[in-house]
Amino acid sequence: MAKFSKNDDSLVVIIGSGAGGGVLGMELAMKGIKTVVLEAGGRHGPQDFVNDEWASFGQISWLDQRTTSGDWRVSRDFSGLPSWIVKAVGGSTLHWAGASLRFQPHEWKVKTNYGNIKNTSIMDWPIDHKEMDKWYTRAENHMGTLGTGGRERLPGNNNYKVFEAGAKRMGYKNFHTGNMSINSKPYDGRVACQQIGFCFQGCKSGAKWSAGYVSIPKGEATGNLECRTNAQVIKIEHDKSGKVTGVVYADAKGKQQRQKARVVCVAGNSIESPRLLLNSESSMFKNGLANSSGEVGKNYMRHMTASTYAIFENPVYFYRGTTMAGIVTDESINDPKRGFVGGYELETLALGLPFMAAFLDPGQWGRGFASSMERYDHMAGLWIVGEDMPQSTNAVTLHKKLKDQHGMPIPNVNFSDHENDIKMRNHAWKQSTALYKSVGATKVLQTPPYPSTHNLGTNRMSASAKDGVCNRNGQTWDIKNLFISDGSQFTTGAAENPTLTIVALAMRQAEFIAKQMSSKAI
Amino acid sequence: MRLLNKSTISRRTFLKTGTVTALGLTIMGPMIIGKDKSWAATFSNIGADDAATLIQMARDIYPHDFLADKYYAKVIQGYDSAAGKDKALKSMISKECKKINSSAKKKYKNNYRMINREVERVDILKSNTKSPLFAKVRGDLVTGLYNNKEVWPKFGYEGESASKGGYLNRGYNDIDWLDKV
Numbered sequence A: 001m002a003k004f005s006k007n008d009d010s011l012v013v014i015i016g017s018g019a020g021g022g023v024l025g026m027e028l029a030m031k032g033i034k035t036v037v038l039e040a041g042g043r044h045g046p047q048d049f050v051n052d053e054w055a056s057f058g059q060i061s062w063l064d065q066r067t068t069s070g071d072w073r074v075s076r077d078f079s080g081l082p083s084w085i086v087k088a089v090g091g092s093t094l095h096w097a098g099a100s101l102r103f104q105p106h107e108w109k110v111k112t113n114y115g116n117i118k119n120t121s122i123m124d125w126p127i128d129h130k131e132m133d134k135w136y137t138r139a140e141n142h143m144g145t146l147g148t149g150g151r152e153r154l155p156g157n158n159n160y161k162v163f164e165a166g167a168k169r170m171g172y173k174n175f176h177t178g179n180m181s182i183n184s185k186p187y188d189g190r191v192a193c194q195q196i197g198f199c200f201q202g203c204k205s206g207a208k209w210s211a212g213y214v215s216i217p218k219g220e221a222t223g224n225l226e227c228r229t230n231a232q233v234i235k236i237e238h239d240k241s242g243k244v245t246g247v248v249y250a251d252a253k254g255k256q257q258r259q260k261a262r263v264v265c266v267a268g269n270s271i272e273s274p275r276l277l278l279n280s281e282s283s284m285f286k287n288g289l290a291n292s293s294g295e296v297g298k299n300y301m302r303h304m305t306a307s308t309y310a311i312f313e314n315p316v317y318f319y320r321g322t323t324m325a326g327i328v329t330d331e332s333i334n335d336p337k338r339g340f341v342g343g344y345e346l347e348t349l350a351l352g353l354p355f356m357a358a359f360l361d362p363g364q365w366g367r368g369f370a371s372s373m374e375r376y377d378h379m380a381g382l383w384i385v386g387e388d389m390p391q392s393t394n395a396v397t398l399h400k401k402l403k404d405q406h407g408m409p410i411p412n413v414n415f416s417d418h419e420n421d422i423k424m425r426n427h428a429w430k431q432s433t434a435l436y437k438s439v440g441a442t443k444v445l446q447t448p449p450y451p452s453t454h455n456l457g458t459n460r461m462s463a464s465a466k467d468g469v470c471n472r473n474g475q476t477w478d479i480k481n482l483f484i485s486d487g488s489q490f491t492t493g494a495a496e497n498p499t500l501t502i503v504a505l506a507m508r509q510a511e512f513i514a515k516q517m518s519s520k521a522i
Numbered sequence B: 001m002r003l004l005n006k007s008t009i010s011r012r013t014f015l016k017t018g019t020v021t022a023l024g025l026t027i028m029g030p031m032i033i034g035k036d037k038s039w040a041a042t043f044s045n046i047g048a049d050d051a052a053t054l055i056q057m058a059r060d061i062y063p064h065d066f067l068a069d070k071y072y073a074k075v076i077q078g079y080d081s082a083a084g085k086d087k088a089l090k091s092m093i094s095k096e097c098k099k100i101n102s103s104a105k106k107k108y109k110n111n112y113r114m115i116n117r118e119v120e121r122v123d124i125l126k127s128n129t130k131s132p133l134f135a136k137v138r139g140d141l142v143t144g145l146y147n148n149k150e151v152w153p154k155f156g157y158e159g160e161s162a163s164k165g166g167y168l169n170r171g172y173n174d175i176d177w178l179d180k181v
C-alpha cells in the first residue's frame, strides 16, 4: 500500500472515500495517478459489521453535531440528525441498500421538459443521457449491478412477494426485484447474497458492492492510492494566483496536519462538501471557495421520500432477506396530469424492530402505535423515492455560533417541501396504500420521511458560471484545480436513487482529470 | 412458513408484600416488587413511589399487554442510577411526578399510579405531553424498550442472522398465503 509525503505537491487529494471519492480514487490510481484519499472516519468491513441497527449506527454513521431548520418533519422529530450517512471508508455505500438505477433521458433536461416551475431553481444538466450511457455501463460492471450486463436479478423475498402481488392487482407493468448492486451469483471475487437482511448495516457477506471494501482496495492494489483514515479536512488552501495548493486536516488525535496537492477533489457528501468550501473562505475568496455564483450550499435536495407499511392478517416476516430488492417503476414517468411534474419509484423496504419503533411515526405513543408495532411480523413495506424540486432557499449554511470538535462551524440544513413534492408524496401514498389494500392489508400506515439518506445538489453543475459551482466535468468554475466529485454536483435529482449516477460521474471525471493533468492544463 | 413461537415464560419468586399500585406493583421502602413476585428492583435515588409512577407511565406510553412490567422497569432503573450522579435529573423527576400526580388528583381524586382505568391515566398523560419528564420517558423508551433484545422474539423479530447463514435456507421467501387473498 502506498504512503505519500505530506509535502508531495504532485498528488491528487480527494476529500472523502464514498461513492464519489472512493471510485474517483480507484480510477485515478488505475490510470497511474498518485492519489491520496483523506477520510474522516475509520475503516470497517464485513469482518466487523454488526447485524444490529443501533450498534451499527454507533459504529459507522456520521454523528458530528448538525442543526436543522425549515418546515420538514425531520427538523421537528430529529432536529440534530438531518441526514443518515456514514463516516467511514466507503462513505454511505456502507449503509446503502444497493438500488442502482440510471436516470431516464428526460431527467437530464428537466427545465426543457417540465418548463418553468414556480419557486424552484430548476435547470437542465449540462450533460445528457447519450453521453452518460457508456459511463453507466462501466459503473454497472464495476458494481456488478443486476438486471444489466447479463447479470440475473435476485430471487424475491416475502416482502417482495406481497409487493409484487399488489403491483399486479394495481395493473402495474414494470416491477421486478430491482437493479441491485448485490451479487446474485459470485462476481468479482465476492460471494452471492445470503439473504441476511442487514444490508443497511454493512453487508456481512460482502455480496453488496461498497466503495469501502471493493473500489478502495482495487485502487490500493495498484500502489498509487493511499487512503488515510481518521483525517477530517477542515480547510482547503490556495495561493496568490487563486489555485488550490493543499488541505489542512485533523488527524486521529485532533492534531492539525497539512497535505499538499496538485489537484483537490471534494467528495464529502452534500452537507460536508459545501460546508468545507464555505469554511475555506479567505481574503481572496470572501464567500468561500468556488462561490462567485453564490450557489455553494444552495439547492439542497433530498428526494421526495416517504414510506408505506401495511399490516396483514397473516405473517410476512418482511425483514428476512434483502432489504430493498423490489421495485415498481410505472410511476416514475413525467405525467403532469397527475397534478405534479416528475415521478417516483416504489421500492420494497424493511426495517428491524428497533428502527421501526423510531421511524414508523416519530413521537407517536399509546394504544394505536403499540398495536401497529405488535403486528411487526405481519408487516410489508415500501419506500417512496421521487424527484424533488431544487429551491435556492433549501440550503446548507454555517452555524453562526456552534463549532465542532475541531473548532469548525457546524452546518445547518434548512429544508422545506415544494408544493410539487407534497402533491407527489400524497399521490405515492395513495397508490401504495391501494397496492397493499388490493392484497388484503387490514391497516396501512403512511410514514413520513426519515433523516436524509440521499443528499444532493449543494455544489451544482451548470452550463454557465453564474448559475452553479462546477462545469460539466465537476471542475469548479472559479478554480481550475478544484473539483466537486460527489452527489453535491447534481443539477437536479431525478426519481432514481443517486449512487449509480455518482459513480458514473466519478469515472467520467477521472478521465477528464487525467487528460487535464497530462496536458498540464492543471 | 417458518413461524416463530412468541411466548416465553420467565419467573422468579419473592415473598414480601406491601402497598399495591394499579399495575399490581408492590412498594416496600425503596423497593418495587413485580406482579406474581416475578421481579424486584430497588430505587434508592428516585424512590419507589416515583419509580412506580414512571413504570406506569412507561406502560401507558407503549402499552404491550404481552410484555411484563420488568421490561418497562428496566428503563426506569437506568434513571435511578443516572439520578445518583445527576442532581438536575433527580429534581426534575420529583418535580414532574408531583405535577402529574396533582393533575391526577384534581381530575380523578387519586395519584396517577393508583388510577385503575387506563383511559383516565392516558387522559392525564395527554394533558402532560409538554412535560420534560413525559418527553424523556417516551424518547428513552424508543430504544430502552424496543432495542432490548429480550423483547424482540415477542414481536416476532429474529435479530442477528449472519451467524445463522442469513435466511437463504431459513424462510426468506416462504410466504404461503398470497394466493388465497
Ligand SMILES: Cc1cc2nc3c(=O)[nH]c(=O)nc-3n(C[C@H](O)[C@H](O)[C@H](O)COP(=O)(O)OP(=O)(O)OC[C@H]3O[C@@H](n4cnc5c(N)ncnc54)[C@H](O)[C@@H]3O)c2cc1C
Pocket (backbone or CB within 6 Å): A015, A016, A017, A018, A019, A020, A021, A038, A039, A040, A041, A084, A085, A086, A087, A088, A089, A090, A091, A092, A093, A095, A096, A097, A098, A099, A100, A101, A200, A231, A232, A233, A234, A267, A268, A269, A270, A272, A273, A276, A324, A453, A454, A455, A485, A486, A487, A488, A497, A498, A499, A500, A502
Ligand atoms: C441507509 C442508506 C441506504 C441507501 N440506499 C441507497 C440505494 O439503495 N441506492 C442508492 O443509489 N443510494 C443509496 N443510498 C445513498 C448513497 O449511499 C449516497 O447517495 C452515496 O453514498 C453518496 O455518495 P457521496 O460520495 O456523495 O458521499 P458518501 O458516500 O457519503 O461519502 C462521503 C465521505 O466523505 C467523508 N467526509 C465528509 N467530510 C469529510 C471531511 N471534511 N474530511 C474527510 N472526509 C470527509 C465521509 O466520512 C464519507 O465517508 C443510501 C444511503 C443510506 C444512508
Ligand code: SF4
Pocket (backbone or CB within 6 Å): A182, A192, A193, A194, A195, A196, A197, A198, A199, A200, A202, A203, A204, A205, A206, A207, A208, A321, A322, A323, B166
Ligand atoms: S441480504 Fe444480501 S446484500 Fe443484504 S446484507 Fe445480506 S448478503 Fe448482504
